[in-house]
Amino acid sequence: MSRDAVVVPGATLGAEWVDDVLLAGPDDEVCFRLPDPIDRLNLRRLVLGRQTELAQSGFRPGGAVALRLPPSMAFVTHLLAIWRGGGQAILLDHRLTDYEVRRAIERLVPQVVVSPERPVQSGLRTFVEVDTDLASYSGHPAGTSHAVVQLSSGSTGPSKVIGRTADDLVTEVLRYTQIDGVPQRGERLILLPSMVHVLGLVGGLLYGLHAGVELQPPARLTGDAIVQAIGAATTPATVLGVPFHIGLLASVQDPPWLPQFKRMTTGGELVQAAVSRAFEEKYGVPLGNMYGMTEVGVIGTDLYGAHRPAIRPAPGISVRVVDGELQVARAESPYLGLSDPTRWSDGWLHTRDAGVVDSQTGLVSIKGRLDSQVSVGGLKVDLTEVEAALSSLRGVEAAVVAFDGAITAYVQLNQPRSLVDLEAELAQQLATYKRPRSVHLLNQLPRTTTGKLVRDVSTLRKAVS
Template identity: 70%
Template sequence: MDDVLLAGPATDVCLRLPEPVERGALRRLVADAQARLAETGLRPGGAVALRLPPSLSYVVHLLAVWRSGGQAVLLDHRLTDHEVDRALERLHPQVVVAPVRAGGGALRVFVDVTAGLSAYSDRSAGSPHAVVQLSSGSTGPSKVIGRTAEDLVAEVRRYTEIDGVARPGERIILLPSMVHVLGLVGGLLYGLHARVELVPPERLSGDAVLAAIAAQDSPATVLGVPFHIGLLASTRPPAPLPQFKRMTTGGELVPAAVAQAFADRHGVPLGNMYGMTEVGVIGTDLYGRHRPSITPAPGIEVREVDGELLVSCPASPYVGLSDPTRWADGWLRTRDAGTVDPVTGLVTVRGRLDSQVSVGGLKVDLTEVEATVAALPGVAAAVVVYDNGITAYVQPDGPLTEDALDKQLAERLAGYKRPRTLHLLDQLPRTTTGKLVRATEALRAATP
């Protein structure tokens, strides 16, 4: 781990929170945390559950677990006690690290945390993985996913071969959570390895992100998810920002209107990444040249089988689960619909595979319907599902009625494609990573 993540001159600044954290200081903090983990009961081959918000303490303890030869179980700090207890009972870590004090407001991206360590069990980790994560759960219950040290190292090195990522001497303005794969590997691990300075903005606001870009002269890449694109699209820079080189987004497909609003506002490339917790980055289009298509990342093979995208994956990534409908013979079924161009190799993601439904014998792509609804004036976000008929859950952006919405849709969609039921919600449910929840039961529960 030291060679991949912690090597380099001691005086190199690797994090700015906003005070600079030099590489030598980070190494000392990791060594101290490693000693505390051992005192609390961590042994080589054991697991540590990290239930910490984004913070220097999170980074230090994550690296200390790996340096100790342990498995890191990453639990989003926003999970409920019930969800955490279920995860702990299943994964039986030797040590749990959780905050005993946290400073800063709710909108702080990184917070000041004092971590408490407690012994939990004396059992070894149940799998050989270096990290265990829970999937976002946007379409159903979260899956427990493990990745080996070799897999993580391979992905970090894969990033170094991708055209358009931040390079040594540059900065990443880090917005996504480091508990999940984009922020963890594309932000933290790649940044440490490539000697790219990681700069979380002080707060999750458009003004704070632009202030973080302006704070130094070195080139800056903003790493985020579609929610953050909308945030920046609605924020006007107070002055020109020549340091702002690009924004890269992962997570969901970016609506065309949002991408255009961002481009009009900032005039920098909006890159797209496609990946999964199970395998990390799958493909990229970091200059926005092929939107919505992507180029497979180096070392990744993608193929299309019956309209579904399959990704090369040597071993099953699932912990305690053998499901041939998800992984078999070195291939992971993404459950995403898409195509692979036989000439260029470009991959086009069409949305969830289960978005194809039949209405009166006619095929309807719910992704198309959802994109149409989301693009309407007065709509901030939308989710379209099939629930005894096409059903749209809509979060308005200002005054909006179901009748007005239905009239607009009648002008844009054929009758058989139009939602039979419309629900207006003050706030659509989202996962902890900011993705819109598409599980029908959760959407029903959120409806007044």
Template identity: 70%
Template sequence: MAGDDLTASESAILVVLMAEAREVLSTELRDRYGLVVRKPQRDKLTRLHYVASRKSGPTYALQLDDKGWVRMQSDLDFTLRGASALGAALTALQAHLRDRVLGRSGCATLAELFALTDVRAPAAEPSGSLTARVVSAYRALADEPGAWVSLRRLRPFLADVPTDHEVDQALRRLSPQVVVAPVRSGGGALRIFVDVTAGVSAYSDRPAGSPHAVIQLSSGSTGPSKVIGRTAADLVGEVRRYTRIDGVALPGERIILLPSMVHVLGLVGGLLYGLHAGVELCPPERLSGDAILAAVAAQDTPATVLGVPFHIGLLASTTPAGPLPQLKRMTTGGELVSAAVANAFTDRYGVPLGNMYGMTEVGVIGTDLYGRHRPAIAPAPGIEVRERDGELWVSCPANPYVGLADPTRWADGWLHTRDAGVVDPDTGLVTIKGRLDSQVSVGGLKVDLTEVEATVAGLPGVVAAVVVWDDGITAYVQADGSLTEETLDKLIAERLAGFKRPRTLRLLDQMPRTTTGKLVRSVPALRDAAS
């Protein structure tokens, strides 16, 4: 974008706003960096659409605009009178950042590297609003602001979002008295929680046909979501279950809340338990490693970080600015955590990484909050877990599914989890092996796709992996940018017998995830992501 005649001072303003990747007050720029943004500079950068500015009390709030992010990928003039060496250094630094760091990061743009470093596409915001997720996905896919993005490329980033038709079907099935739906939402794409203006409309004048107090949808990581009902007594029972688990946050302590409260971990394990036990809930300002650590350090009281596996990787890759004596532990739910990720977290922070196993249908099933039994967990108080033909069954007095009578999912007070696992007859510890349908036959030999996936996910350079059966064993892999398909195939061959090795390897820039941060395992969604 030559011809805009930016001065060295104006270029410096763009660099600082890029580094901040947020809205910053002019007074903060002055106090923190000694950078004074004068009216002619502000007006010029605003007129060029490089900077968005608005009046905020006696000062102005500034933020790098879309065209500003694009401009940062072109050469800037840092020539300073009397300081040629400093100007040359800044010029070299910008070129290195653009030409070398950006390429190695796997990010497509500087906007993604800075503004969305920790929240790229679906994994970026598992608990964010749909609007924020679309914005994040667009920024990750578009070559430049305003560029066309194929809906086919966007679809995997929103694989778990139901269509209008699916929502209408669910409403007809539930026949609610009223429907509360968002009319508009506010807040930046990096915010964990956003302000929502809701609209309430009548739907049915029928009295409630069941005692359910909460209706939830399963995460949909393996297929369409199921409609699940929880009664008030069921929710109270789960909250009391939490109070009897050794290692949960205690009264007067804090929970740094990362999971969405739409889903069972955030709703019951975070919100309801916190209100009942007198635990303060503290969501960070943004979904970034630095913001999470800032929330931990904000008070002197002990803090437990509650999140999903995505958040573990986020913190494992973030270097704390100093000691964090307030950090008591991190507790995660959602899916199995690889040993490499778990070790990276504990090595960095020196606190326990606790594990929870649960389902939307019943809530928390088992825990290992001190990380002593990994990968096994101990059944939660009041919960019984059995193994039947390799499948885990969980005690569940009432059918949790609304409008569904499927004896293969629930019968006679037992929920059939469809998770493969074993129960130790001596200790009662439960080890989850993965989904029951992960067993496949290759040339007459049984292969456990969970084993293959764990092997691939543990390889150096692999960020995340999903292994499915798609006319053969197929591995979808998100690498750190330096891993090639040839190298990956060689590493797998060193670790797995020939009949277990994936027939097809697909490297993805970003793995699709559900709103809870789980890796999507739907074959069509994975195919779309790969294409």
């Protein structure tokens, strides 16, 4: 990173950090394969072209641009162009409703809004070709010096608005280089998560560009297409995704031998031990685990699956447990607006996850959401335990257990099962006071745009009705 690059109020780092950290490298080095290769020279030319378009639409250094684009080269090149121009990128998932987008734009006041020129019919495509429409919105500079503004996944309630500086992003990219087991230069990353969210953005796009790792989204978001992407070249391949994507690969019948398949790394929710065992037996590669948050990025990893379900804090990350809650050191609040002391205070980010740190090894075990501990008739029940027991039953694709005055379960099946049979099997695993008072069978459990199961009670109620 250039030592001349600085952060000043109302502006972010300009061209130096993008050129030095993300775009540097041999001209002919392939960055993307879509399936046609895009090398660094072509990527730089595309980014420069986007900078010109943005400037013509009213974007100025220190301003903000809202991106409402699906995963695409248009998204990548606009994002890098905004940063090269000293601006703030507001990332809006293209699957948000017009109402949600309008509320975000009215609050964050970008100078330019970039959207698809016409509706995107992506289907199961993981990467699309899209023409863009650039609309001037305001002449105001960005309200903060953050390089990127993101919305949290919203799996447990309303999304939070989170900002991260360029220095913060660069620090995390360099942190990835120190993690044992990440892809190396000349290898491939089969990229499944959205680049609008932190795992796909930093763990996929930014790290891949910095480290010289070829980014290769599969043609479609299916198990067969992911397998085809792995086998499309002989260079080592790592699959990056979330637990939802494990199911896609698990659905492949008799996958071919893939000697280039190095590992799969998942972020997001905890993966049940039975799921990880079944995956590793099927493909013969490790299922690595990564834990992080939009607010801070990667917090801990276990890329070899050696400590499951525990993780080791990522290099440079300090954690502690206070009253059963895992907290992560962070000098400043990542939230835009007034700081909520229940989420950040005195240099510590409150994850709202229950956790334990082993005093001997330093390994961290995540025990689920802090609010998963409830009292039933004076007896403590961990809803995570109930959820794990339900998820282990034959035919259960996914389950969410919430407390709505009583323990309530929401279950998605992948094969016909009667509710009576499920409850009878569950009775063999759990004491009476731990069992759900009611179980709802749903064709599809609500998920966030990142594929996480939604745990907000009001949303789950609506899904039932």
